[in-house]
Amino acid sequence: MSKKKLRSQEWYGRTGKDGFIYRSWMKNQGLPHHLFEGEKPVIGICNTWSEFTPCNAHFKELAESLKQGIWEAGGFPLEFPVMSLGECSIKPTAMLFRNLASMDVEESIRANPMDGVVLMCGCDKTTPSLVMGAASVDLPTMVISGGPMLVGRFKGRKIGTSDIWRLAEDFKMGRISQEEMIEAEAAMSRSRGSCAPMGTASTMAAMVESLGLSLPDNATIPAADSRRKVLAHMTGIRIVEMVKEDMKMSKILTRKAFENSIMVNAALGGSTNFILHLTAIAKRIGVEIDLTDFDHFSAKIPLIANVQPSGEYWVEDLFYAGGLPAVMREIESALHRDEITANGKTIGENISKAECYDRELIGTMEKPIKPDSGIAVLKGNLCPSGAVIKPSAATPGLLTHTGKAVVFETIDDFKAKVDDPNLDVDENSVLVLKNVGPKGYPGMPEVGNMTLPKKILEKGIKDMVRISDGRMSGTGFGTVVLHVSPESAIGGPLALVQDGDMIELNVPNRTLNLLISDEEFEKRKAAFKPLELPYDRGYVNLFLDRVNQAHDGVDFDFLQGSSGSEVKRDSH
Structure with a gap:
């Protein structure tokens, strides 16, 4: 059986002027010629690092661990930036630019010589935007999330992002001062990473793990934990193998994978934003889901994870209790266990040895944290x-x-x-x-x-x-x-x-x-x-003209459906 030609060789494998142009300027980075000769898969690292996106501000360091794994496995890593969406800074809302970032990702992947891609995601909208864009190209793809921040400490108690609403009420009622609010700001955000509760960022990290796009434990390892770097390293090794196996996103993102993700989100009490983002991703890859699916597949799953805002604890605590694999083990009877995941194993194989180490954090189907979970559709x-x-x-x-x-x-x-x-x-x-x-x-x-x-x-x-x-x-x-x-x-x-x-x-x-x-x-x-609507120019005008409603995922109508990764003929 002949070996499949790497996609990157459509650029780097050419002779004469065309090959010269594609390779020469790359060599000004000190890259030797043998890297371009077609034996090493080119792995794009799609990085949403930005100092305006503090949840992702540690991604330069995390990318280095990822590159080490790619080099070790015989790959050729090339990092590229795309628009980063920091929920806490960007106006009027990061959601306005999710579709724009997805277009940036899609065209960056399609237009550049890569055989596979790793998506580096963290803050809320960076995960769905990157997955949406990559799904529209359909190369071998993995996700590495940034991880949750360590739980804050303020006046002798633990605090996280959910406490913002409680602190705001206390401030409005005069129970705490502005000086105390400033003290709480630093106490809450004391380490790298995204929000400490099961907010949208951790919900999205759980989404990609339950879909099968990441390695196990991606959802819950804290950003500051050295095991997050190990996960990145192992992700680098695995993406090279995925390219050799030609394991594209469409082989993982099946209808049953989306059903699994809905059930896992219910068990976690995950963010309602999950509906918008999962719907948009499904429509990009060509899988039909609608609101009735979220209600149907959530209905039989109680709340298993005792994590705020639905429960009492934090994502960091959930990791120590066994992480997402342990949560999924508790609902495995409802899951489609034969679905393949990015590591080449099935969902069932990935969770077969998962253990719960703390029943305060992880309940069971018979003794859940709460009987009602998931998302009800009205x-x-x-x-x-x-x-x-x-x-x-x-x-x-x-x-x-x-x-x-x-x-x-x-x-x-x-x-x-x-x-x-x-x-x-x-x-x-x-x-x-x-x-x-x-x-x-x-x-x-x-x-x-x-x-x-x-x-x-x-x-x-x-x-x-x-x-x-x-x-x-x-x-x-x-x-x-x-x-x-x-x-x-x-x-x-x-x-x-x-x-x-x-x-x-x-x-x-x-x-x-x-x-x-x-x-x-x-x-x-x-x-x-x-x-x-007082907008008459630029991207916002496009958004207003072509955006779908909430029940369709708030995506652009012209972006639904995968269009593949074919390389168009260049004009050099």
Whole structure:
């Protein structure tokens, strides 16, 4: 059997002028000629390092461990940068630029001479953007995540990102000072890595591990732990083997792999953002999933991991208790265990010897941490295309609730009115925030878990039903209905809600309804005027013109479906 020609040889294997051009300038980096002769697979290292993305700021060092593994296995590593998305810094939201970064990744991989690629991901949107872009090219691909930061310590207690919401309430109520808030800032973020709870970053790391795109333990090894470097080294070895085996992403990302990932996310109480990103990735690789799949495959899985915001502990603690393999072992009867993963083994083989070392951290199917987990998908006249809620992070008594709407037309309207002592609101009200969906507030920001009105906090109330067409940080919690689709900015039913309307939420029945007559509904719909969107140039204009709604993953319509890795003829 003849050996398959490496893709990189379409560049480096040429003779005459064309070969000269592709090789000569590369040699100014001190690279010897034999590296270009076709025996060593070229492995692209897609690095989202940036000092504006602090969760990924250690990636230069991590890349060196990755390169060592690639060299050891006989590969030729070449690192390249792509747009980095730092959730804590970028305005108006990193989600606005997820699709742009995915296009950067796709075209960087397609246009350059690489045979396989390792995606270096960390902060929330860097993982889905890189996986989406790579899926559209379909080369042998692995993911190495940056890992969670070590748990913070503040005034004798552990703190992490979920405590931001608690600290914000304390500050609003005058229980802590600005000086104490500054002290807490440093105490919380005391090491490299992404958020300490099961926020979106760790949810995404778990997503790629459960899909089979990474080595086992990728999701939970802390960023500061030397074993993260070892994982990178071993990833480097394995990606070279994957190229030789021609194990492309499409061989791993099957329909059953996506079903596994949904079930694992339920067991973790992972971020609601998981829905948007997994849906977008599936559509890029050509696998059809929709909101009903998230509800169906989550429904039979209880909360197994006792990790904030759904539980009590942290991702660092989960690693010490056995990590994601131990969590998956507890739900293995529900998983598709024969699905192949990047290390060449099946999911079942990867978790067969996993052990739990702490039952406070990892429950069982018979004795779970909580009976409800995953993501519930709601339908009704307020969300005909769907809305989502995370029951494990909600107040049980509010999962069935009827209350009077208190409406905020925009995020600025919310900020101006929420703490007004004259606001007509009580603990039974339903807070409704409009125009924060994909188009209404371009990019769909994480403002859905609205802070409670001060007059409500003064009563000692900690939670209320909140509804929006926006998103929520994976570190957030509360009885928060998100991703209402279609969004209000384009005339979705949420746009029609008025102060004083009664809204009925019934999570057990999976319904969300606005309790007005059909006649009144149609009257308001006829009077609706779309929101004026003040963008007329550049990428944001493209986003507004071509972005899908939340139930379709907020991706661009023209990017769905893999287009392969063929190299177009050059013009040299």
